[in-house]
Amino acid sequence: MQYTDLPDFIHELVALRPLSRADAAAWYAYLTLPHVLDHTSWDLRSMDELMQKFDALDSPDPASEIRLAIVLRDSGALVGTIGFHSVSPLHKTAEIAYELAPAVWGKGIASVACNAVVEWGFSRFGAVRIQATVLDSNTRSARVLEKCGFQCEGLLRNFRMVRGQPRDFWIYSRLNPHSAAAET
Numbered sequence: 001m002q003y004t005d006l007p008d009f010i011h012e013l014v015a016l017r018p019l020s021r022a023d024a025a026a027w028y029a030y031l032t033l034p035h036v037l038d039h040t041s042w043d044l045r046s047m048d049e050l051m052q053k054f055d056a057l058d059s060p061d062p063a064s065e066i067r068l069a070i071v072l073r074d075s076g077a078l079v080g081t082i083g084f085h086s087v088s089p090l091h092k093t094a095e096i097a098y099e100l101a102p103a104v105w106g107k108g109i110a111s112v113a114c115n116a117v118v119e120w121g122f123s124r125f126g127a128v129r130i131q132a133t134v135l136d137s138n139t140r141s142a143r144v145l146e147k148c149g150f151q152c153e154g155l156l157r158n159f160r161m162v163r164g165q166p167r168d169f170w171i172y173s174r175l176n177p178h179s180a181a182a183e184t
Contacts, residue, residue, distance in 0.1 A: 006068065007120035011112045013104065019069040019081055021054050026078040030101035039138035040099060041162045062089045070100065070113055079104045082113045084121060084130075092128045092179075094121050098141075110144045118148060118174055128179040133159065133169040142170060150174045 009016045019027075028050050031042050044050055056065050066087065070080035082098035096117060100110055121127045132150060134141045142152075150172035158166035 005124060007116040007124075009113065009116040011109055013073060013107060014070050014079060014109055014113075015073050016068045016082075016113065016116070017071060019057065019067045019083075021051070023069055023078045023081075024050055024054070026101075027081060030079075031099065033102065035102060036099065039135055039141065041135060041160055041167070042099075043163050063087050067097075068117070070098075070109065072104075080109065080113070082117050084117075087125070089125075092126055094125065094127050094130050096121070096130055096132050098144075105140070110141075111147045114144055114148045122176040122178065128176045129173055130176075131171060131173040133171050135162065136168040136170060142172070145172045145174075148174065 006016050006018075024047060028044065028047050030036055031040075031044060031050070053065075053067075057067055059065075064087070065083065065085050067081050067083035067085075069078050070082060071078055078101075080098065080100035082096070084094040085097040086095045088094070096114065098110060098114060098117075118130050121130050132141075132145050133156065134145065136155070146152075151174070153171045153173055156169045156171050159169040160167060
């Protein structure tokens, strides 16, 4: 599903826009780099596998995945994505996911984008809780979440299979400060 009301987002180097199939080659190129792959649960074996993800993104179902492109302001080149890979309208929760190309690591992009998308999730979708799971080796992503006000809730042991191996993930959450649930 395409959204016209994108998150409020200000960063000098990048902007957010809807992700499109035209972004697939750039997305695939950095997702398959060993130093990106090492800290994610992606297991892409071909461009065709990534293209299948766009079918899910195009779904009108309110529980479908939402993904936005992070692009360079000067060229429009894709350097990352961010969004919710699971959404529960019933429980008013979502799980945020993001990744960046190594060329833009360490520039504050992930933190600004994460904050903007979380606030958008609270206001646009009425989420009361947004969570994130982080592979235990991904200390950079854990720091991003902590900067964005997420709290670590614990370690999920053998939570997901990552390229054929059970791996541990940290679980983080941020509650909507305007919901009754956050006050308890």
